Amino acid sequence: MVEDKEKIPLDTRLLTNAIIELNISRRNVSLYPKGHPAVNQSIKKAFDYLNQIFEIRPFITVAFAKDTIVVDEHALEKKNPVFREFALSISRLNVAYITFKKGLTDEELYNFNKLVTSSRDIFCNEKTQELLGKQGIHHIEVGCIDYDSFSFKETTEEQQAEENLWERYVYGLLKGTLGGNEAFEVVSELSPEELAQMINEVPDEELDENSYDRVITTYLKSASDTPFSTEDMQRLLNMINSLRPELRRQFLSSTVRCLDKDRERLKRAVKDISVDTIINMLDAFNKEQLTIPETLKTILEKFSSLNLDLDMLKPVESEDSLMLDDILLSEDMKRVFQEGNYSEFVSEEYKREIESLVKTKGKPLKGKQIEELTKEFSEPAIYKSLCGVMLELSGSSGVEEENLKKYIERLKQQGTILLETGQYDELANIITTLETLKRENPERTELSEALDYFYSTDFIEALMESLRLIGRLFREGAFKLVDCYGNRIIPHLLDALIKEETSSSRKFLIALILYFGREGVEEAVKLLGDSRWFVKRNMLYILSEAGYEESLPYVKPYCRHENSKVRLEAIKCLLKFNDPYGIEALKELFSSDDHEIVHQAIVLSGTYRVKEVVPELLSLLRKKGISGYDILSKSPVIKSLGQIGDPRAIAGFKDIMKLKSVLFKSAVDSIKEEVVRT
Known part of the structure; x- marks a missing residue:
């Protein structure tokens, strides 16, 4: 059902990418003309991510509260500078929320970005939706902050008591505890806007399909149960339009259901409902992409019989x-x-x-020429050229202070774009060039301020977020960029590693940390004392991969850690150096009651060719099996003995080749094949 789809939670990574690309497209539309490669690519990326969201649910509403973005009643990470920039840019337009709906086109998305980057005075006001319609934007809905609804006045105790009483009545209506006359009194006495306001304040978990139906049914029924009128329908629409976006669709869906159940009464009411009201209702259904019931289709057929004046469609000519x-x-x-x-x-x-241009016949470009031209006008090439120009101007001796500030500010903006698009090598070039210019022009404080921006905590956090999301796709540039930051970035990389949940991104972040060699190991050792087991495991992995023997004393205490994953990681590190302490810890694993731990010990023995545990392996090999599983479990033992290559294993292999079994013939044949392969 549509209602169920709306409740499906969005993937965090998908939502993050969509917001980032929306912000990039907004910025590019403000900087470049329509058709520019940077504009086309950013619009396409944002459009693609939104379409992925539409495959999960029919629309997404993004709300803005100053510098915060809220989706599905959850605030996105406030520290993310991209989210903050996007939220502030939209909030300045007095926009409360934006709803993107399924069916959105890339042209609509471009036109919308063009509007929001225009003067704020022409955007969010009482004619906003009309303005969107004129621009061909039919799948984006904008909610504006209504400052006229804010008032400051004293409320008497009697007024407060009356409001509380009405709130209880509305709650009773939603829960079905009011009688028919009492329910009708609620919708009759309260204005549609007042009723909507009280419903908006009810928590979502308190509302369900029956709650929506009770309100709609009460609106559509008068005390005498006569056909409802234009006024009844208009009051209902006013109430629904005053609801918050996530409730509006639920109540419209309920309206569809209630009208479809009462077809005969709707047919009797047709003559009393104005054409404008029906059109408004159908428009509300279309905006939420709801299926029109058969009863309303009948009304449409009735409208189709109206004779339209075709002269209205002809051009109208005035005097001048x-x-x-x-x-x-x-x-x-x-x-x-x-x-x-x-x-x-x-x-x-x-x-x-x-005429000369029309007659001119250009030479067709060949494959390589097309490839070179495409590369020249690609988004990375454009950003690279723009940054090069800005840097060259910033280093000019004759540049005025005011112009230098403009160039530096533009470089900051480009830096953020480069982060979001994974152009780390170009960002590294900006930082190294600024460092050079600073050394050559120490009196230019603007250059120091620019470097302070790129070295700031906020920017580095944005860099970490970018590395977590897309860094592994641009590895070479990422290594070049972290090298610019030096040791100062190691703690930030470790912090990003701790937060990262995906194994592929963790491996990439660890590779960046290992790039710093002993400095990275020193920082990892400091975090071994963290109480979280996964932090200890990751730090031990870094020490193991780094391969510095002097770090072993820090590893040994964790060979008998209560968490098996930490314990195994510490033993791996010691086995890499053939450390006796690690070998003794490995032997202890063979006596564990946990089959998984014993299996890990077997695998480690073969991987690191630990001859000292051959007796333990042979003991497992000769152990009699009482089931097919017991027999098959000897397969990794055989493989590890083969990797170690100790002659003591030959006698055990001969015993396996002599095994016979009627009940478990396939299992016995399997381990014999393993012996042959070994």
């Missing part, structure tokens, strides 16, 4: 102008389009130039 498709043309423009007057407005020279 022409109106065509709602566009008013001036008298001058009217003369341009009149036959015979074209030459008065277009010179002969201009016409010759146009």
